[in-house]
Amino acid sequence: MNKESFNIQGLGGAKTLNGTIRINGAKNAALKAMAAAVLFDGPVELHNIPDTEDIHTMTEILEKLGAQVTHGASVKIDPTNIDATTIDPKLAAIMRASIVLTGPLLARYGRVTFPAPGGCVIGARPIDQFLKGYEKMGAVVTENDCSYTIEFGGQGEGDPGSLGLVAGGMIRDPGVKKDITIDFEMITVGGTETLMMAAVLGNGTVTLNNCAQEPEIVNVAEWLNECGAHIIGAGTDTISVRGTAGKLLSPITPYTAIPDRIEAGSYLILGALCAEQLTIENCRPDHLKVLIDLLIQSGVPIKIDNGDVGNGRNGSISIIGNTKPNAMFRPFDVSTREYPGFPTDLQAQIVTYLTQVTGKSTVVENIFEGRFKYIDDLQRIGAGVTLDSSSKVSITGPQELRVTGNGENAANLLAHDIRAGFAIVMAALVAEGIFTVSNVYFIDRGYEKMEEKLRALGAKIDRVQSR
Ligand code: EPU
Numbered sequence: 138m139n140k141e142s143f144n145i146q147g148l149g150g151a152k153t154l155n156g157t158i159r160i161n162g163a164k165n166a167a168l169k170a171m172a173a174a175v176l177f178d179g180p181v182e183l184h185n186i187p188d189t190e191d192i193h194t195m196t197e198i199l200e201k202l203g204a205q206v207t208h209g210a211s212v213k214i215d216p217t218n219i220d221a222t223t224i225d226p227k228l229a230a231i232m233r234a235s236i237v238l239t240g241p242l243l244a245r246y247g248r249v250t251f252p253a254p255g256g257c258v259i260g261a262r263p264i265d266q267f268l269k270g271y272e273k274m275g276a277v278v279t280e281n282d283c284s285y286t287i288e289f290g291g292q293g294e295g296d297p298g299s300l301g302l303v304a305g306g307m308i309r310d311p312g313v314k315k316d317i318t319i320d321f322e323m324i325t326v327g328g329t330e331t332l333m334m335a336a337v338l339g340n341g342t343v344t345l346n347n348c349a350q351e352p353e354i355v356n357v358a359e360w361l362n363e364c365g366a367h368i369i370g371a372g373t374d375t376i377s378v379r380g381t382a383g384k385l386l387s388p389i390t391p392y393t394a395i396p397d398r399i400e401a402g403s404y405l406i407l408g409a410l411c412a413e414q415l416t417i418e419n420c421r422p423d424h425l426k427v428l429i430d431l432l433i434q435s436g437v438p439i440k441i442d443n444g445d446v447g448n449g450r451n452g453s454i455s456i457i458g459n460t461k462p463n464a465m466f467r468p469f470d471v472s473t474r475e476y477p478g479f480p481t482d483l484q485a486q487i488v489t490y491l492t493q494v495t496g497k498s499t500v501v502e503n504i505f506e507g508r509f510k511y512i513d514d515l516q517r518i519g520a521g522v523t524l525d526s527s528s529k530v531s532i533t534g535p536q537e538l539r540v541t542g543n544g545e546n547a548a549n550l551l552a553h554d555i556r557a558g559f560a561i562v563m564a565a566l567v568a569e570g571i572f573t574v575s576n577v578y579f580i581d582r583g584y585e586k587m588e589e590k591l592r593a594l595g596a597k598i599d600r601v602q603s604r
Contacts, residue, residue, distance in 0.1 A: 142575040143588060146597035147568035150493075150537065152459055154412035154594040160401045160420040160451075161187035161585050162394030166353035168234045169330050170392045171195045173361060174204065174214035175241035176337055178385035183212040185394040190582040194232045201225045202242075211391065219246075226252040226284065232582075236264060237327055239287065240334035243276065245385070248288040266328040270319045274335065274343065315340070321347040324475045329376065330354055337366045339380030348376050351476040352424050356395045363390040396451055398424035399482040399556070400584060405429070406486040407563045408456045409437040410463055410493055412594065418453040421446070427479045428487075429454065435494060436466045463567075464535045468496035473503050485511050485560035491532040492520040493567060498532045499525075511557035514550045517541060518568055538568035552576040555583035562587065566596060575603050 148154075162185030172195070174181045186192055186208075196206045202222070205215040222242050229235040229252050242249040253264070268278050268285070276287045321328060326349040333354070336343035348354075350372050358371030364386040367379040401420035408415035409432055422429060422441045433439050438459055444452030468491060473481040481504035491498040492515065502508050509530060515522050519541055521533035540548045550565060550572055552558025558580035565572035574580075577600065580587055588598045 140603045141577045141600050142573050142603045143562060143565075143577055143580075144599045144601055145562060145565040145572045145574060147538070147565055147570050147572060148411055148596075149569035150463065150567060152411055152413045152463075154408065154591075154596055155414045156412075156594040157416045157418055158404045158590050158594070159418050160396045160404075161185070161189075163187075163353055163356070163397040163399075164189055164191055164583055165234075165326075165351075165397075165399070166356045167192060167394045168195050169237050169334075169353065169357045170360065170394065171199065171212070171214060172238045172241050173334055173357060174199070175202075175216050175219065175238065175245055176334065176361070176366075176386045177216055177364070177388050179217065179388055180205075180213055180215035181388040182391035183214065183394070184391055185396075186212045187394075187397065187400075187585045189585050190578065191232055191234065194228055195234070198225055198228045198235055198238065201228070202238075222246045222249045224249070224251040234327065236267065237331045237334070239267065239271075240331035241337075243271070243287055243289065244335050244338040248286065250284055250286045252284045266321055266323065266325050267331055270321075270328065270332040270345075271335070273317055273319050274332075274339075275315070275317075316342045316344070318344045318346065321345065323347075324349050326351050326354070326475075330357065333358065333368060333371070333376055333378055334361075336378035336380055337361060337368070338383055338385065339378075340382050342377055342379045344375065344377040346375050348374050349475055350374060352395055352398065352421070357392075360390065360392045361386060364388060395424075396420045399480060401425060401454065402428050402480070402483045403486050403556070403559045403563075403584070404590070405432065405439075405454055405456070406483065406490050407559075407566070409435075409459065409466070410490060410563065410567050411596075412456055413459050415456045415459075415594065416453055417455070419451045420454060422452045422454050425454070427477065428483060431469055431471060431479075431487075434467065435469055436461070463493040464495045466494035468494050468498040468532070468534065470499045470501075472501035475504070481505055481508065482556050484508060485557040486563060488512075488522065488530060488532060489515065489520075489560045489564050489567075491534060492522060492538070492564075493535050495535055496533075498534070499529060500532065501529045503528065508554075508557075510553040511551075511561055514561055515564055517547075518550070518564060518572075520564070538564055540568075540570045540572070548572045550574045552579040555579050559584060559587070562591075562598070566591075566598075 203219040329349040355372040358368045370376040444450045521536040
């Protein structure tokens with residue numbers, strides 16, 4: 138984990154940034170595609186994978202299991218020599234997404250051991266839906282010292298309770314054919330993806346109800362289908378997976394990650410406050426409809442080019458002639474929801490935006506507990522934000538952001554998680570004065586070379602070693 142900070146010269150409310158930002162592949166799709174590589178009978182090739190810390194962590198986890206991973210213009214993963222089914226606890230502790238590997242590992246090897254996952258410090262983030270789903274599939278879950286082992290009881294025994302999933306290299310036909318329905322008690326992105334992948338090599342059909350509908354899930358499911366999986370309904374609330382009866386997937390088609398809608402949305406919000414002109418290219422405006430509509434209603438001059446996705450051309454979002462002061466933007470109320478609702482991953486950025494518009498706004502966080510830790514930092518630099526409850530903030534704007542106290546830490550801000558980190562950089566850029574944002578590691582987990590992208594627009598931001 139690096140110990141770096143950003144030094145940022147605030148613009149004092151001026152909108153002087155200008156230029157183009159090219160959006161990378163979606164981290165939250167790429168991580169799942171990397172995990173899915175375990176389901177294949179040979180090396181897979183993954184395109185448009187962002188160069189972020191979470192991708193490096195997933196690489197290390199796969200390597201520790203025995204996979205060969207190479208990073209170049211594309212990422213190549215050869216799962217052939219995987220010889221372990223225990224996910225490294227130290228690595229898993231820093232990234233909750235490691236849990237998605239349990240699905241493919243179980244599907245292929247019939248067992249997996251993993252620690253209670255960590256990840257960003259945003260609420261309790263339980264895994265009950267994964268465990269209940271695995272049990273419904275016939276697996277036995279044992280908990281030992283904060284780690285879980287999941288095993289398909291049928292492994293080698295022909296247990297009729299199991300789905301009959303089989304181990305790569307030791308394929309046997311357990312003769313079990315079982316169709317199963319799993320009803321998620323809440324909508325979970327990782328739960329949907331993981332159980333979907335766990336069912337790919339099975340003998341029966343697994344139907345998942347109350348699924349998450351994020352575009353990242355569709356992106357991975359479509360690729361798996363091109364390589365031999367039978368997944369129907371990804372992108373709707375019901376997904377059914379007919380297993381391949383033990384046949385591993387073939388890497389017929391390389392995977393290409395869709396553009397990162399959260400990266401695009403983050404820069405769009407930043408641009409609304411700090412840029413006179415900004416084009417966000419290589420993105421999917423249709424994945425950001427709620428945000429774009431809100432910003433347009435608020436008064437941000439936005440133009441959309443939807444591209445020609447069917448023919449492989451992504452779109453762009455442009456802010457054009459954004460010369461009016463931010464105080465002329467209108468306030469709004471917004472609540473985070475599962476896709477296609479307003480993303481929790483843009484909540485901190487939109488709160489920061491609303492501190493600069495005139496009037497009262499409220500933001501409700503419905504997905505995660507404890508995702509308002511950054512509010513303290515915003516308050517410290519003068520933002521009119523109050524925490525009404527653990528899931529709701531009220532914002533009264535505009536308040537000029539600036540260094541308020543005299544202490545030696547007055548201008549030191551903290552990146553609490555990936556998205557709050559982005560929001561705090563945004564706040565520092567809007568503010569008057571010079572700021573230090575520490576814990577940049579969190580920002581690096583989800584945003585590739587953020588400071589370089591901002592510098593290209595004219596921002597004064599440097600990466601320095603933390604003191
Ligand atoms: N939940 C449970 N039990 C479970 C699973 C989830 O109670 O078994 C709860 C969670 O605690 C949370 C809610 O359900 O309150 C939603 O969690 P979900 O499983 O949907 O989230 P996730 O899969 O852990 C992914 C993204 C997050 C993003 C959320 C919501 C990845 C790697 N992470 O997390 O992204 O915020 O979906 O859209 O895909 C980020 O990129 O910064 C990030 C945090």
